[in-house]
Amino acid sequence: MATVRSRSRFRRDDGTGIVPEGFFAQLYDRSLDPWDYESSAYEVRKYALTLAVLPRARYERAYEPGCSIGTLSSDLAPRCGRLLCADFSPTAVARARARLAHFPHVSVEEHELPADYPGERFDLVLLGDLCMYLTRSRLDELTEKVVASLEVGGHLVAAHGHHLSPDIFQSGDQVHARIRRHPCLDKLAGYRDRAFRLDVWERRS
Numbered sequence: 595m596a597t598v599r600s601r602s603r604f605r606r607d608d609g610t611g612i613v614p615e616g617f618f619a620q621l622y623d624r625s626l627d628p629w630d631y632e633s634s635a636y637e638v639r640k641y642a643l644t645l646a647v648l649p650r651a652r653y654e655r656a657y658e659p660g661c662s663i664g665t666l667s668s669d670l671a672p673r674c675g676r677l678l679c680a681d682f683s684p685t686a687v688a689r690a691r692a693r694l695a696h697f698p699h700v701s702v703e704e705h706e707l708p709a710d711y712p713g714e715r716f717d718l719v720l721l722g723d724l725c726m727y728l729t730r731s732r733l734d735e736l737t738e739k740v741v742a743s744l745e746v747g748g749h750l751v752a753a754h755g756h757h758l759s760p761d762i763f764q765s766g767d768q769v770h771a772r773i774r775r776h777p778c779l780d781k782l783a784g785y786r787d788r789a790f791r792l793d794v795w796e797r798r799s
């Protein structure tokens with residue numbers, strides 16, 4: 595299992611910490627597509643597998659926080675009755691809105707997680723390369739909110755890379771190990787390779 599060896603530069607001495615929106619603002623200022631979502635082999639494969647593992651052909655109400663510029667969202671949208679996308683970067687939200695404007699059933703909002711988690715019910719929540727930017731306690735808070743928002747039988751799909759950097763708090767393996775401790779989640783499927791891991795959980799009760 596990959597572990598984070600370097601201490602996150604955003605970690606405070608009391609174990610708390612936050613990767614500020616300004617860190618992402620700089621990335622979005624430098625590039626229209628900071629992670630090369632449209633061409634990177636890692637991202638293209640991660641997105642294809644993420645869509646392929648979805649247990650249902652169609653979801654009524656899905657939530658994709660940390661949607662960045664909306665690349666995966668545009669492929670997910672045709673499978674959803676309604677799709678709520680969110681990011682805490684205003685630049686990412688503007689770019690995702692532009693990309694998704696032709697889908698009337700898709701909305702993109704500014705949410706900082708876990709604080710701004712919406713008080714709605716979903717049958718699908720997608721977390722992609724987002725949770726490594728959260729401390730363990732903020733991830734636990736997010737997981738609680740995700741599970742509370744999921745309908746019984748609804749799905750949580752998470753995909754996180756193993757790449758380590760001083761910008762993150764946890765590796766993908768650590769993130770998924772933490773999520774799977776939740777007592778109301780049953781694991782339906784999992785995939786792991788040298789680049790990332792992908793897991794599907796269903797809310798049991």
Ligand SMILES: C[S@@+](CC[C@H](N)C(=O)[O-])C[C@H]1O[C@@H](n2cnc3c(N)ncnc32)[C@H](O)[C@@H]1O
Nearest residue numbers: 618660661662681682683705706707722723727
């Ligand atoms: C690496 S990108 C992941 C994009 C996409 N979900 C994927 O799977 O490729 C991470 C995104 O999460 C956003 N983000 C990071 N921390 C966040 C937080 N606490 N609340 C909301 N968005 C956050 C960043 O602005 C960035 O757009």
